Amino acid sequence: MSLYFSEEHSAETVNARMGADVDPRLKTVMAALVRHLHAFVKEVHLTQAEWEVAIDFLTKTGQICSGERQEYILLSDTLGVSMLVDAINHRRPPGATENTVFGPFHVAGAPERAMGDCISLDGKGERCLFEGRVIDLHGEPIQGARIDVWSDNSEGFYDVQQPGVQPKWNNRGIFTTGADGGYRFIGIKPVSYPIPDDGPVGQMLGHLGRHPFRPAHMHFLVTAPGFQKLVTHTFVGDDKYIGSDTVFGVKQTLVAPFEHVRDGDIVWRSPFDFVLTPAAA
Amino acid sequence: MSLYFSEEHSAETVNARMGADVDPRLKTVMAALVRHLHAFVKEVHLTQAEWEVAIDFLTKTGQICSGERQEYILLSDTLGVSMLVDAINHRRPPGATENTVFGPFHVAGAPERAMGDCISLDGKGERCLFEGRVIDLHGEPIQGARIDVWSDNSEGFYDVQQPGVQPKWNNRGIFTTGADGGYRFIGIKPVSYPIPDDGPVGQMLGHLGRHPFRPAHMHFLVTAPGFQKLVTHTFVGDDKYIGSDTVFGVKQTLVAPFEHVRDGDIVWRSPFDFVLTPAAA
Numbered sequence: 146m147s148l149y150f151s152e153e154h155s156a157e158t159v160n161a162r163m164g165a166d167v168d169p170r171l172k173t174v175m176a177a178l179v180r181h182l183h184a185f186v187k188e189v190h191l192t193q194a195e196w197e198v199a200i201d202f203l204t205k206t207g208q209i210c211s212g213e214r215q216e217y218i219l220l221s222d223t224l225g226v227s228m229l230v231d232a233i234n235h236r237r238p239p240g241a242t243e244n245t246v247f248g249p250f251h252v253a254g255a256p257e258r259a260m261g262d263c264i265s266l267d268g269k270g271e272r273c274l275f276e277g278r279v280i281d282l283h284g285e286p287i288q289g290a291r292i293d294v295w296s297d298n299s300e301g302f303y304d305v306q307q308p309g310v311q312p313k314w315n316n317r318g319i320f321t322t323g324a325d326g327g328y329r330f331i332g333i334k335p336v337s338y339p340i341p342d343d344g345p346v347g348q349m350l351g352h353l354g355r356h357p358f359r360p361a362h363m364h365f366l367v368t369a370p371g372f373q374k375l376v377t378h379t380f381v382g383d384d385k386y387i388g389s390d391t392v393f394g395v396k397q398t399l400v401a402p403f404e405h406v407r408d409g410d411i412v413w414r415s416p417f418d419f420v421l422t423p424a425a426a
Numbered sequence: 427m428s429l430y431f432s433e434e435h436s437a438e439t440v441n442a443r444m445g446a447d448v449d450p451r452l453k454t455v456m457a458a459l460v461r462h463l464h465a466f467v468k469e470v471h472l473t474q475a476e477w478e479v480a481i482d483f484l485t486k487t488g489q490i491c492s493g494e495r496q497e498y499i500l501l502s503d504t505l506g507v508s509m510l511v512d513a514i515n516h517r518r519p520p521g522a523t524e525n526t527v528f529g530p531f532h533v534a535g536a537p538e539r540a541m542g543d544c545i546s547l548d549g550k551g552e553r554c555l556f557e558g559r560v561i562d563l564h565g566e567p568i569q570g571a572r573i574d575v576w577s578d579n580s581e582g583f584y585d586v587q588q589p590g591v592q593p594k595w596n597n598r599g600i601f602t603t604g605a606d607g608g609y610r611f612i613g614i615k616p617v618s619y620p621i622p623d624d625g626p627v628g629q630m631l632g633h634l635g636r637h638p639f640r641p642a643h644m645h646f647l648v649t650a651p652g653f654q655k656l657v658t659h660t661f662v663g664d665d666k667y668i669g670s671d672t673v674f675g676v677k678q679t680l681v682a683p684f685e686h687v688r689d690g691d692i693v694w695r696s697p698f699d700f701v702l703t704p705a706a707a
Contacts, residue, residue, distance in 0.1 A: 164635015207488010
């Protein structure tokens with residue numbers, strides 16, 4: 146193969162340029178990236194004008210990022226890349242609860258709560274009892290599992306999106322299971338909300354005929370000694386966006402029941418068991 | 427196929443989300459992009475930590491861009507994408523002069539010069555006579571061809587990189603062919619230089635064991651009514667970077683003779699004919 150560029154051997158020419166002492170994993174990743182990138186350009190016969198649009202889009206996507214905004218994660222999310230990376234790194238045995246994307250709204254250090262406590266502090270929304278068990282693959286209860294939960298409020302905003310408007314730690318809390326592995330807390334039935342869509346990613350979604358909404362969901366981060374960390378949501382099945390989550394976070398097994406009940410001010414009940422995978426699996 | 431995400435059908439799920447009224451070309455390009463991007467992630471089994479490095483790199487590459495700096499074009503250049511886009515959009519018949527990358531240093535409106543004029547205004551470097559003809563595929567001279575030329579100075583900088591240091595329009599000029607199609611001007615034998623390597627792209631090159639240099643070259647933009655625009659360089663064949671241009675701009679047919687001569691203060695002669703392709707081809 147020539148040292149010089151040719152359309153036919155374009156990717157090989159680029160990859161042959163890497164040094165002998167390059168980290169082997171970096172070499173593997175970059176060589177594959179170049180091959181796929183060149184294959185894409187060739188397949189669609191990308192025009193010069195389209196290349197210019199791409200350069201402009203990538204530049205603007207970087208430039209809108211700030212301490213409070215990560216547009217490249219949004220881009221990764223809306224192209225399904227974040228879910229794909231999550232999926233291939235968290236393959237689970239049958240019966241284990243599946244992972245989904247972590248999302249940008251988790252905050253470490255939420256208050257520890259007692260079972261049965263209410264995490265909704267702003268008095269808004271329809272109260273919902275979340276309950277179930279944390280169990281292993283054999284159905285045995287897991288004692289000492291920490292369940293870190295968070296959701297938006299009834300207006301579709303997380304507390305960190307509205308500092309000074311929502312009470313601190315609104316719709317957040319950490320619960321620890323006892324010997325029966327059970328958990329039980331009161332929150333609200335979550336509501337769907339749009340991802341930030343006033344930047345390049347929002348424009349892209351518009352051009353692609355896509356909406357920016359996520360279907361209503363409750364976040365769970367469940368950890369227990371000897372088990373894999375579980376990062377997941379439960380979803381409200383009758384949400385209008387359940388089949389079109391703009392970040393592709395929904396999995397069939399994560400759609401939870403939300404049953405209408407009437408128990409004081411509680412109007413919904415969402416039972417869901419979390420099945421953890423052994424750390425060694 | 428399910429509406430919900432699965433590792434197996436990840437790209438198809440993302441692409442199925444595009445609306446019915448989306449511009450067909452955009453649909454084709456984005457669907458291919460998503461397919462290739464997902465194939466890349468799957469092939470290398472990208473880890474969560476590597477994904478985070480990628481997000482950070484893409485963000486920083488956008489954030490260093492300014493009115494004077496376009497790091498995403500550098501990234502495209504150094505991954506061979508710019509040359510590939512150029513190549514697939516400028517396939518030429520055998521015998522026609524090949525294109526190469528335009529580069530960021532062309533400035534419109536350079537002075538019109540008379541044949542034989544000298545474009546080197548700073549008195550530095552080794553003087554070189556550039557001469558030849560602009561001809562068609564049958565070897566017939568093309569009258570009225572405009573030849574817009576530019577190069578770095580003997581220290582490896584274009585005039586626009588050193589405003590106030592170099593004379594304005596140093597090593598730039600526009601020449602128009604007469605009935606014989608001939609051209610002739612005096613410049614300097616160009617020298618190799620590094621692309622800006624103090625940003626994310628320079629760091630990437632470092633990790634890949636690659637240098638940031640371009641081999642010495644003279645830029646030519648040749649236009650004539652009825653012919654395709656030719657954007658090209660001629661390269662100095664014995665440059666130490668001729669086989670490792672960091673932007674992959676070198677093509678075998680663009681390596682020009684640089685003959686040592688002694689004609690007054692002229693010490694080099696670089697003969698090269700430009701063969702234009704009919705606009706209809």
